[in-house]
């Protein structure tokens with residue numbers, strides 16, 4: 267059913283698109299001579315550096331081992347892979363000939379300098395919220411980077427997704443351009459919202475998407491889908507068994523780790539690694555805003571007798587947990603705190619991953635282990651991919667869900683683990 271709807275939806279878009287693509291072809295903005303780096307004010311460049319950290323620009327605009335901002339990183343989307351562009355000031359392969367107006371238009375309207383439509387894998391649906399002053403600073407920052415000549419691959423998409431003009435129709439329907447109206451939240455919360463919704467583009471992962479791959483406005487930050495990882499909700503009832511304080515969110519965002527909540531892993535590790543270079547006041551503002559959106563926490567269901575899990579399986583899970591996990595996750599039997607440098611893990615009763623509605627993130631943690639945030643030394647959790655079978659990890663999951671989270675066990679856990687194992691480790 268979902269598939270049928272999806273094809274009908276795509277067909278409808280196509281028909282509308284064919285019309286608008288030709289009616290609305292955007293103009294090219296004239297090329298300029300590459301501005302000299304010293305024509306930009308140093309304070310403006312420094313402000314731009316902070317904003318680039320908040321916007322995580324490097325995540326998608328630097329390939330593994332490649333030069334900063336030279337692009338080539340493949341952004342995986344449900345329809346195919348789109349490569350982050352070269353946004354260094356190289357005149358031929360980068361944005362060296364882009365005027366400020368061309369840059370501002372790309373961030374607000376998702377258009378290249380020559381008027382070509384860009385894919386929303388570039389999160390301009392969020393960047394459109396950014397103010398003129400901040401865009402000017404980002405432009406100054408990018409135009410003063412080292413120019414690198416590098417041509418990035420074309421998007422790897424099937425027909426009709428590979429026809430850029432069709433994006434005109436998608437934008438007409440879903441791109442809500444410009445700043446969001448102020449709603450009198452007060453300075454700090456207002457700043458936090460501006461960053462979360464704009465440069466931070468947190469909703470790109472944390473808001474669920476509809477059939478058109480557009481964020482659902484009525485489920486703002488209520489948890490998003492990804493292939494190997496689940497992006498937990500940040501608003502409403504969160505999955506963490508204890509509420510997040512603003513200080514905890516702030517240390518999680520810029521240090522990759524928070525007391526009582528654990529590490530930022532998988533795609534979130536990458537986000538935190540970039541946010542560590544952002545100004546502390548901005549991180550605090552985002553944290554304060556996010557706390558204001560939480561309404562409750564994951565409640566253990568009082569009745570877990572409905573779990574149809576055989577008790578031998580729970581018992582096997584406990585034995586394995588005692589042997590493989592407890593020494594790090596329960597210090598001397600005492601459910602202590604974890605801290606970087608100690609190799610002591612979070613008491614798992616506090617883990618968001620364990621309280622999530624499916625076991626994807628749990629499986630990621632156990633199969634691939636945990637690295638210390640921001641490349642700090644030590645503090646490891648080894649990956650158990652080579653040590654435990656899918657069935658054994660599933661038994662541990664059953665035991666932990668039943669005993670520590672006091673919730674029903676996850677369905678089809680061994681299949682899910684096998685799936686994630688076959689995808690291999692996602693680098694970011």
Ligand code: HEC
Nearest residue numbers: 321322323326341348349350351372378384385387388389
């Ligand atoms: C989630 C990934 C992602 C992030 C984060 C991201 N971009 Fe991009 N960006 C892309 C992709 C993918 C493209 C290419 C889109 C296409 O080919 O249609 C792109 C294209 C662009 C372009 C157009 C370049 C051209 O030659 O057409 C600019 C300018 C740009 N990004 C600037 C930025 C800035 C500035 C930031 C940080 C504030 C940023 N991007 C963050 C994914 C990202």
Ligand code: HEC
Nearest residue numbers: 466468471495496497498506529530531532533534537618
């Ligand atoms: C590329 C996808 C992605 C983006 C962008 C992203 N996140 Fe996340 N986020 C995740 C994933 C995946 C997790 C789960 C990671 C884990 O459990 O270690 C997560 C976890 C979190 C958590 C912990 C939630 C909990 O209950 O445990 C917070 C807080 C968070 N993100 C905040 C943010 C903020 C703020 C932004 C924007 C600045 C953001 N995220 C952008 C993918 C993303």
Ligand code: HEC
Nearest residue numbers: 527528529590591594609610611612617618619631636647
């Ligand atoms: C050598 C010590 C060590 C061992 C052994 C170990 N862990 Fe960990 N584990 C850690 C550390 C350190 C972290 C990161 C801090 C944190 O988030 O708890 C972690 C994190 C986790 C997390 C993520 C918690 C969260 O939501 O942030 C899960 C789930 C987890 N471990 C499960 C297990 C399971 C299951 C086993 C046994 C199969 C295991 N660990 C064995 C040290 C260990």
